[in-house]
Amino acid sequence: MDAFACPLPPGGAATVLLGHGGGGSLSQQLIDQLLVPAFGPADGVLHDAAVLPAEEGPLAFTTDAYVVRPLQFPGGDIGSLAVFGTVNDLAMVGATAIALSLSLILEEGLPMPVLHQVVASIRLAAQRCGVPVVTGDTKVVERGKGDGIYINTAGIGRVDHGLVIGPKAVRSGDSILVSGDLGRHGVAILAARQELGFRTELHSDLAPLQEPVQALLAAGLELHCMRDLTRGGLASALHEIGRGAGLGVLVRENAIPIAPEVDAACELLGLDPLAMANEGRFVLFLPAAEAKRALELLRRFEPSAAIIGSVQGDSVLLENSLGLNRRLELGRGEQLPRIC
Amino acid sequence: MDAFACPLPPGGAATVLLGHGGGGSLSQQLIDQLLVPAFGPADGVLHDAAVLPAEEGPLAFTTDAYVVRPLQFPGGDIGSLAVFGTVNDLAMVGATAIALSLSLILEEGLPMPVLHQVVASIRLAAQRCGVPVVTGDTKVVERGKGDGIYINTAGIGRVDHGLVIGPKAVRSGDSILVSGDLGRHGVAILAARQELGFRTELHSDLAPLQEPVQALLAAGLELHCMRDLTRGGLASALHEIGRGAGLGVLVRENAIPIAPEVDAACELLGLDPLAMANEGRFVLFLPAAEAKRALELLRRFEPSAAIIGSVQGDSVLLENSLGLNRRLELGRGEQLPRIC
Numbered sequence: 281m282d283a284f285a286c287p288l289p290p291g292g293a294a295t296v297l298l299g300h301g302g303g304g305s306l307s308q309q310l311i312d313q314l315l316v317p318a319f320g321p322a323d324g325v326l327h328d329a330a331v332l333p334a335e336e337g338p339l340a341f342t343t344d345a346y347v348v349r350p351l352q353f354p355g356g357d358i359g360s361l362a363v364f365g366t367v368n369d370l371a372m373v374g375a376t377a378i379a380l381s382l383s384l385i386l387e388e389g390l391p392m393p394v395l396h397q398v399v400a401s402i403r404l405a406a407q408r409c410g411v412p413v414v415t416g417d418t419k420v421v422e423r424g425k426g427d428g429i430y431i432n433t434a435g436i437g438r439v440d441h442g443l444v445i446g447p448k449a450v451r452s453g454d455s456i457l458v459s460g461d462l463g464r465h466g467v468a469i470l471a472a473r474q475e476l477g478f479r480t481e482l483h484s485d486l487a488p489l490q491e492p493v494q495a496l497l498a499a500g501l502e503l504h505c506m507r508d509l510t511r512g513g514l515a516s517a518l519h520e521i522g523r524g525a526g527l528g529v530l531v532r533e534n535a536i537p538i539a540p541e542v543d544a545a546c547e548l549l550g551l552d553p554l555a556m557a558n559e560g561r562f563v564l565f566l567p568a569a570e571a572k573r574a575l576e577l578l579r580r581f582e583p584s585a586a587i588i589g590s591v592q593g594d595s596v597l598l599e600n601s602l603g604l605n606r607r608l609e610l611g612r613g614e615q616l617p618r619i620c
Numbered sequence: 621m622d623a624f625a626c627p628l629p630p631g632g633a634a635t636v637l638l639g640h641g642g643g644g645s646l647s648q649q650l651i652d653q654l655l656v657p658a659f660g661p662a663d664g665v666l667h668d669a670a671v672l673p674a675e676e677g678p679l680a681f682t683t684d685a686y687v688v689r690p691l692q693f694p695g696g697d698i699g700s701l702a703v704f705g706t707v708n709d710l711a712m713v714g715a716t717a718i719a720l721s722l723s724l725i726l727e728e729g730l731p732m733p734v735l736h737q738v739v740a741s742i743r744l745a746a747q748r749c750g751v752p753v754v755t756g757d758t759k760v761v762e763r764g765k766g767d768g769i770y771i772n773t774a775g776i777g778r779v780d781h782g783l784v785i786g787p788k789a790v791r792s793g794d795s796i797l798v799s800g801d802l803g804r805h806g807v808a809i810l811a812a813r814q815e816l817g818f819r820t821e822l823h824s825d826l827a828p829l830q831e832p833v834q835a836l837l838a839a840g841l842e843l844h845c846m847r848d849l850t851r852g853g854l855a856s857a858l859h860e861i862g863r864g865a866g867l868g869v870l871v872r873e874n875a876i877p878i879a880p881e882v883d884a885a886c887e888l889l890g891l892d893p894l895a896m897a898n899e900g901r902f903v904l905f906l907p908a909a910e911a912k913r914a915l916e917l918l919r920r921f922e923p924s925a926a927i928i929g930s931v932q933g934d935s936v937l938l939e940n941s942l943g944l945n946r947r948l949e950l951g952r953g954e955q956l957p958r959i960c
Binding site: 298299300301302303304305306307308327328329330331332333334335336337338339340341342343344345346347368369370372373375379381382383384385414415416417418419420421422424425426427430432434435436437439446447507508510511512513516519520524555557610611612613616617618620 | 638639640641642643644645646647648667668669670671672673674675676677678679680681682683684685686687708709710712713715719721722723724725754755756757758759760761762764765766767770772774775776777779786787846847848850851852853856859860864895897950951952953956957958960
């Protein structure tokens with residue numbers, strides 16, 4: 281993994297200073313030399329709020345804070361995570377991101393090249409999703425009151441389908457699919473923290489999910505519910521959706537795709553791969569009759585996508601290879617802090 | 621000033637734990653016991669993104685991070701600040717807030733009553749502005765990697781006027797008004813940090829600005845530019861707007877309203893009241909012919925509102941009581957960190 285490296289404008293501070301968050305000339309420098317070149321506006325004049333053109337349909341709105349540790353990991357960094365994570369939350373209601381906000385909480389003493397690298401990564405990720413960063417903010421906290429960079433993004437999305445997508449739309453008998461194999465992000469973070477005890481070439485699955493979701497919508501599939509499998513992984517998502525729907529689910533353990541390296545790492549560390557975080561995977565609920573078509577579409581984007589079970593009963597159950605069912609436990613949440 | 625005090629649900633943790641940010645059952649508890657009761661939705665089912673009904677006109681979009689220290693200060697707390705601050709940024713383009721996002725970065729060990737109090741304050745402030753909190757996120761960082769609570773809010777606003785409000789709309793000859801006396805927020809924060817060396821009854825000016833702005837719009841005034849006078853205060857705002865407009869301003873020092881207690885505190889500590897932060901004051905640029913009507917309207921909300929100068933020349937100048945002009949300096953920004 282490369283160290284952060286990024287050319288700096290001449291004459292600037294080598295690290296982030298408290299004054300960069302103070303609203304004076306240092307703040308202005310940061311805006312002029314880093315943020316305006318990265319995100320526009322073209323005329324370089326910023327205002328308190330961005331004004332967006334009128335949209336015809338309903339809008340989606342979401343936000344996430346990102347506190348991932350370390351800032352850079354195999355397959356991404358806090359910057360790309362902050363863009364794709366929010367774009368993906370919009371995708372989960374079938375929306376296409378049209379505008380992002382970007383808010384930075386920087387720790388005094390952060391090396392300026394790290395900040396430049398993260399901003400460059402945000403810019404690239406936003407370009408890849410075709411979404412502009414239209415408004416932002418920067419605060420600085422004293423040394424020891426942060427951990428380098430925390431990022432918050434919020435996103436507005438365009439909803440141009442007529443479906444109601446969410447837990448309430450889930451029906452008994454629905455098929456349950458995952459868009460790819462699980463747990464890569466969590467293991468990649470552990471590797472980056474050198475907590476694995478062995479080397480792995482595994483990368484985070486971090487990726488934007490707009491395209492597969494738009495493909496599902498374009499195919500006219502009746503999407504009932506989607507959720508990206510971040511903190512808490514598949515286990516949390518199944519519990520939350522089941523609870524919201526007032527229904528149970530049964531998933532087959534050996535239908536759930538998990539890469540051997542992920543399985544090995546989880547085994548070694550006593551972690552549950554079904555509770556591991558992903559940043560480019562989602563679970564999909566839709567009528568059983570449409571499951572095969574959805575799977576074909578999802579596999580164009582990620583060959584490991586799979587049908588893993590169905591909606592039935594009133595508990596969240598896991599069927600093992602012997603055909604025995606057990607409850608899928610919802611962890612308390614300490615398994616892996618600061619994963620996103 | 622009262623200490624934070626708020627009843628807790630029975631059986632909950634006394635402080636914030638890392639697991640509250642982990643996406644498992646502790647996260648779910650926090651959502652169920654604190655966030656859903658405070659902000660809805662009515663059916664208690666949360667999804668990755670909120671879907672908002674279609675709007676006819678253009679939309680405004682803004683975000684801010686809040687890292688104010690201490691969390692509570694005379695006249696407000698980080699919660700009310702995070703709501704009014706974002707509502708005010710929307711108001712500065714003449715927009716009315718229609719939806720807020722709320723993202724919390726909590727430090728492990730934060731006493732749960734403090735969190736409950738801040739959430740209650742957010743709820744009250746949002747109710748006062750008539751805007752729902754529709755989406756959110758909670759992350760937890762380890763003890764020593766935060767400072768209690770950092771908040772990020774983003775806001776969407778409805779724009780239902782035909783004006784282009786911003787620095788580019790400022791014209792030579794425009795009058796410049798402030799909506800009230802300056803520097804109260806900064807001094808209130810200093811007092812709360814016990815850095816003043818004397819006691820003061822002074823409260824922050826923290827307040828929502830939607831109403832005065834809507835009154836100005838309803839009166840049909842040709843608003844050219846507005847900016848709320850937060851970090852960097854009037855000095856930063858005049859520099860930024862002047863630069864964006866490509867014009868200078870001349871303000872009369874003794875026309876700028878400053879409360880005697882603020883003046884005294886600034887004198888004592890060697891601070892510039894014109895660079896002090898406000899959280900319920902804005903500067904307004906509009907045609908000179910409309911200045912008197914605007915002033916009358918503003919004084920209905922805050923009697924200390926004043927006409928302070930006009931747009932002319934190409935520098936930001938301050939005229940003293942002897943009629944002599946000097947450049948109004950833009951501070952570097954270290955004057956008072958973590959004011960908002």
